[in-house]
Amino acid sequence: MKKIKTPILAMALDDNISDDVFESIEEAEVNQNTKNLLTTDTNYDKRPSSTGYRDYKLSSATRKPSDPSLKILHKTILLGDSGVGKTSLLVKFDTGKFQTGNFSATVGIGFTNKIISVDDSKVKLQIWDTAGQERFRSVTHAYYRDAHALLLLYDVTNKISFDNIRAWLSEIRDYANEQVVIMLIGNKADCNPSDRMVKREDGERLAKEYSVTFMETSAKSGLNVEIAFMAVARELLFKKTGIEKKGSFNVQDYVKEQTKSNCPACSTT
Numbered sequence: 001m002k003k004i005k006t007p008i009l010a011m012a013l014d015d016n017i018s019d020d021v022f023e024s025i026e027e028a029e030v031n032q033n034t035k036n037l038l039t040t041d042t043n044y045d046k047r048p049s050s051t052g053y054r055d056y057k058l059s060s061a062t063r064k065p066s067d068p069s070l071k072i073l074h075k076t077i078l079l080g081d082s083g084v085g086k087t088s089l090l091v092k093f094d095t096g097k098f099q100t101g102n103f104s105a106t107v108g109i110g111f112t113n114k115i116i117s118v119d120d121s122k123v124k125l126q127i128w129d130t131a132g133q134e135r136f137r138s139v140t141h142a143y144y145r146d147a148h149a150l151l152l153l154y155d156v157t158n159k160i161s162f163d164n165i166r167a168w169l170s171e172i173r174d175y176a177n178e179q180v181v182i183m184l185i186g187n188k189a190d191c192n193p194s195d196r197m198v199k200r201e202d203g204e205r206l207a208k209e210y211s212v213t214f215m216e217t218s219a220k221s222g223l224n225v226e227i228a229f230m231a232v233a234r235e236l237l238f239k240k241t242g243i244e245k246k247g248s249f250n251v252q253d254y255v256k257e258q259t260k261s262n263c264p265a266c267s268t269t
């Protein structure tokens with residue numbers, strides 16, 4: 001089995017979220033285009049980073065998943081305009097860190113695997129961080145089709161990034177699977193009230209219109225970051241097993257419940 005290392009594959013250990021590094025290329029489906037984008041674009045820096053962060057994910061380790069259920073990957077993709085905080089959200093979730101003032105646009109696409117414990121099950125999310133810049137759009141489209149979940153971000157301090165959400169949703173309709181789980185995320189909720197350009201209610205309204213789950217997050221403060229990925233993991237697990245187990249799970253109710261204690265300005269639809 002051929003292995004490929006991408007720059008974003010080392011993980012931080014957590015109570016219920018564990019690491020899983022250097023997954024097989026069969027599962028990862030990293031194609032040659034991606035490899036090229038990850039390694040040859042010299043417009044940004046001599047050492048391009050698929051994550052936008054120069055020194056993120058340079059360590060290496062090899063570990064095989066011992067649990068056979070972990071062979072099932074749930075492909076989750078972060079989407080949204082350049083600069084909305086996709087990489088920051090992933091880095092925060094993965095390492096618990098926020099790197100301020102270190103913005104360099106993501107080049108192409110790269111992934112991180114993360115195993116999330118949901119009750120007595122484990123869900124393996126393969127989280128793809130995409131470049132928000134227009135010039136990479138045709139590359140990222142190719143990844144939508146087999147995605148199980150999409151986290152679509154805008155920046156609450158950037159109205160244009162919010163206005164572009166409709167266009168993103170239309171692209172998703174064109175390229176993604178109908179069953180894909182979509183979560184709309186207003187990031188940078190830590191901002192000063194005077195910098196906020198998109199009201200939470202506007203995000204909620206748009207999410208309702210498209211029947212998708214909504215929440216506000218902050219990669220800087222960590223607000224709702226784990227909840228966002230946990231909600232996706234739970235929803236995907238429910239979609240896979242819910243019918244057999246005759247259980248019921250409503251992702252919107254889950255998010256509402258989980259986020260209500262965080263802060264009054266960060267609840268959900």
Ligand SMILES: Nc1nc2c(ncn2[C@@H]2O[C@H](COP(=O)(O)OP(=O)(O)OP(=O)(O)O)[C@@H](O)[C@H]2O)c(=O)[nH]1
Binds near residue numbers: 100
């Ligand atoms: N205040 C604040 N700043 C943030 C937050 N998330 C990201 N940023 C900042 O926003 C800038 C862009 O963040 P990135 O994570 O690189 O954005 P991106 O969406 O990955 O951008 P592309 O790679 O170009 O698609 C960086 O300077 C971050 O430090 C947040 O939650 N709060």
